[in-house]
Amino acid sequence: MAQFQRPTLCCCRKVLTVPSKSCEGGQGLGQCRLVDIASASNFHCFKLRHFHLDLRLNFAVKEITGWQVLELVAIQPGVQTLVLDTHPSLLIQSIDCKVPGTTGAQDISPSLVYRVDPFTDYGSSLNISLPAYVIRPHRAFQITVRYTTTDGPAIWWLDAELTCGQTRPLVFTQGHSVCNRSFFPCFDTPAVKSTYTATVRVPEGVTVLMSASRSAYSKQDRVFQFSMEYPVPAYLVALVAGDLQHVDIGPRSRVWAEPCVLTCAVSKLGGSVERWLNVAEDLFGPYVWGRYDIVFLPPSFPIVAMENPCLTFIISSILESREFLLIDVIHEIAHGWFGNAVTNATWEEMWLSEGLATYAQRRITTEAYGEAFTCLETVFRLDALHRQMRLLGDNNPVSKLQVKFEPGINPSSLMNLFTYEKGFCFVSYLSQLCGNVKRFDSFLRAYIEQFKFSSVVAQDLLDFFLCFFPELKESCVAQREGLEFERWLNACGPPLCEPDLSAGGVLTGPVQSLCDLWASEPPDPEAIANFNLSSWSTFQTVLFLDRLLDRSPLSHEVMGQLSRCYSAQLDEMNAEVRIRWLQIVVRNSFYPDLPRIRGFLHKHTSRMYTVPLYEDLCSGVMKCFAAEVFYQTQARLHPNLRRTLQQILFQTSALSTPTGSVPSLLHPTPSSPSPTPRDQLGPADPPTTGTIALRDVNVSA
Numbered sequence: 001m002a003q004f005q006r007p008t009l010c011c012c013r014k015v016l017t018v019p020s021k022s023c024e025g026g027q028g029l030g031q032c033r034l035v036d037i038a039s040a041s042n043f044h045c046f047k048l049r050h051f052h053l054d055l056r057l058n059f060a061v062k063e064i065t066g067w068q069v070l071e072l073v074a075i076q077p078g079v080q081t082l083v084l085d086t087h088p089s090l091l092i093q094s095i096d097c098k099v100p101g102t103t104g105a106q107d108i109s110p111s112l113v114y115r116v117d118p119f120t121d122y123g124s125s126l127n128i129s130l131p132a133y134v135i136r137p138h139r140a141f142q143i144t145v146r147y148t149t150t151d152g153p154a155i156w157w158l159d160a161e162l163t164c165g166q167t168r169p170l171v172f173t174q175g176h177s178v179c180n181r182s183f184f185p186c187f188d189t190p191a192v193k194s195t196y197t198a199t200v201r202v203p204e205g206v207t208v209l210m211s212a213s214r215s216a217y218s219k220q221d222r223v224f225q226f227s228m229e230y231p232v233p234a235y236l237v238a239l240v241a242g243d244l245q246h247v248d249i250g251p252r253s254r255v256w257a258e259p260c261v262l263t264c265a266v267s268k269l270g271g272s273v274e275r276w277l278n279v280a281e282d283l284f285g286p287y288v289w290g291r292y293d294i295v296f297l298p299p300s301f302p303i304v305a306m307e308n309p310c311l312t313f314i315i316s317s318i319l320e321s322r323e324f325l326l327i328d329v330i331h332e333i334a335h336g337w338f339g340n341a342v343t344n345a346t347w348e349e350m351w352l353s354e355g356l357a358t359y360a361q362r363r364i365t366t367e368a369y370g371e372a373f374t375c376l377e378t379v380f381r382l383d384a385l386h387r388q389m390r391l392l393g394d395n396n397p398v399s400k401l402q403v404k405f406e407p408g409i410n411p412s413s414l415m416n417l418f419t420y421e422k423g424f425c426f427v428s429y430l431s432q433l434c435g436n437v438k439r440f441d442s443f444l445r446a447y448i449e450q451f452k453f454s455s456v457v458a459q460d461l462l463d464f465f466l467c468f469f470p471e472l473k474e475s476c477v478a479q480r481e482g483l484e485f486e487r488w489l490n491a492c493g494p495p496l497c498e499p500d501l502s503a504g505g506v507l508t509g510p511v512q513s514l515c516d517l518w519a520s521e522p523p524d525p526e527a528i529a530n531f532n533l534s535s536w537s538t539f540q541t542v543l544f545l546d547r548l549l550d551r552s553p554l555s556h557e558v559m560g561q562l563s564r565c566y567s568a569q570l571d572e573m574n575a576e577v578r579i580r581w582l583q584i585v586v587r588n589s590f591y592p593d594l595p596r597i598r599g600f601l602h603k604h605t606s607r608m609y610t611v612p613l614y615e616d617l618c619s620g621v622m623k624c625f626a627a628e629v630f631y632q633t634q635a636r637l638h639p640n641l642r643r644t645l646q647q648i649l650f651q652t653s654a655l656s657t658p659t660g661s662v663p664s665l666l667h668p669t670p671s672s673p674s675p676t677p678r679d680q681l682g683p684a685d686p687p688t689t690g691t692i693a694l695r696d697v698n699v700s701a
Helices: 259-269 272-284 316-320 322-335 351-369 371-392 417-434 437-451 458-468 470-474 485-490 502-519 538-550 556-571 575-587 591-603 607-619 623-636 639-650
Strands: 010-012 015-017 046-058 063-074 081-086 090-098 114-120 123-129 140-149 155-158 170-173 193-201 207-210 214-218 223-233 239-242 245-250 253-257 293-297 311-315 342-344 454-456
Touching: 090 114, 193 207, 193 239, 207 223, 245 259, 245 272, 253 259, 253 272, 259 293, 259 316, 259 322, 272 322, 272 351, 272 437, 293 316, 311 316, 311 322, 316 322, 316 575, 322 351, 322 538, 342 351, 342 437, 351 371, 351 417, 351 437, 371 417, 371 502, 371 538, 417 437, 417 485, 437 458, 454 458, 458 470, 502 538, 538 575, 556 575, 556 591, 575 591, 575 607, 591 607, 591 623, 607 623, 607 639, 623 639
Parallel strands: 046 193, 253 293, 293 311, 342 454
Antiparallel strands: 010 015, 046 063, 063 140, 081 123, 090 140, 114 123, 155 170, 170 239, 193 223, 207 239, 214 223, 245 253
């Protein structure tokens, strides 16, 4: 096994370039730039050992108050300023310092001098002046920050009307990628990991959960205590509080949800979670986090799912589709190894988390459900990748696995299918080089063991791969013409190669045959009648509808025939199926099915289902209809989503990005804020990009 030297670091302006390899607790990284954190200027001067949060939740004023204690060690002498990431919504009240084990005047410093400077539109720079006696190499000291935070990008307050039960309010946090700086001051980068503890005080009747390995509750004091004994980056610290109950579904798993959702959630998952965990452990080694719990959140949850350690957050809307639920939960389980235990050190290489987790997810489903099912799901996702590629153009830099973005750009803007599916294809290619998938499983187990609880860059993974398989290194596979590792990482465009998915032909073949029948002139109703969609799986049905959507516009006659064949049948299916049919209806201006769109938007208030339909409605001739439905339903939408839909309705002209152009996420302009995708919302969402239908980037975190 390769051993890696402890790195040194250097800093240049706001872009941190680090000339060595894996990062452990904040010391060391690979060849990467940290342009998304104000703390990049000096976080390498300190080691964050641990931090503690002591918080009080006030639902009446939607406010979190309390303090944070950071336990730090100075690594370099002479540094007199500590820089943390924060946010304008987080109001600092005081900061003091303590050196444990000293006596007299040095034990507790009076309030420290600090200033908050602008950094980007998604955060600020908290600069804390440190007393000279504190900065002694390898001596621990504590910084206590007292603060109040309200409705920053990480904190989502839901009035009772926006919850599933509509009886009590709820609050949750969502830190990915750089939002937790509005929850607590931090080194808001995946390069820095630490343990943490938390004390949370709440009103009576409120249950608090956190992404922590241990918890306790004092009913008399209404105080919850949490402890995360394994080091995690700031973005994986998460909290939810509300009317939550649980049911145990395995020896190390329980489902949490509002009472009105709990029974459905338990029935959909049953004993499957423990089975999936066992399969994953057989493949990748022990699950290191202890518990694997799941909390189902109201439709206002801004993404599909989030891999918070010990406690996956997942949107309750996904319960309609058992197959999508299965894939999303297994994907988050895979993050327990890839993303949480071993983390990408920089958001410019997000594929190290998402590409590997997607590969691991598909290894799990192959073992649990067979190769054909996995190939079907992969074909469905790769179709979406190529759809996105056609819209962006082959030379768009966001299609690189190593994306370089400028200071001031929100890393959440990089949440796209390339990080998932192009990353998956590269990992699959590495597996193919081994000649045996079981050999690659062994490599991944060793990779996790080598880098567990650290943060890595791509070169760490690839160097370890070539050391693990010396015969591949000797044959120079990294420089194989047309498939060079460097080209995989830095070339624009689609994957250089894709895995063999022919094993899924038994499931994908009928889908393509039916698509071909509908493409014939005219469609043959007798041949079409031989296909029964009700006997298909959800992934077969959505693949069929997606491919029909790709062929739009369709003639009015074909639309009428499609509606007669499928509309009533699709009405009885889950939302993942119905939204695709409704997008076909909208893109082909098929007015007879408009009532179905109205009914769908009245029922579904989650971002994953509303935004794609509103974008399609407003880009065509149905904008007035969209505005009418919006005004009828807006009271039931979260304020963040309401603002997004208002921008779609009233700023449609600003939504389109010409095909093949470079999105502003790489080169921001002072006159407009950086775009934020549907996967991560703040209180003031900028316009979305209308060119790419959000169904094409419907991914879990």
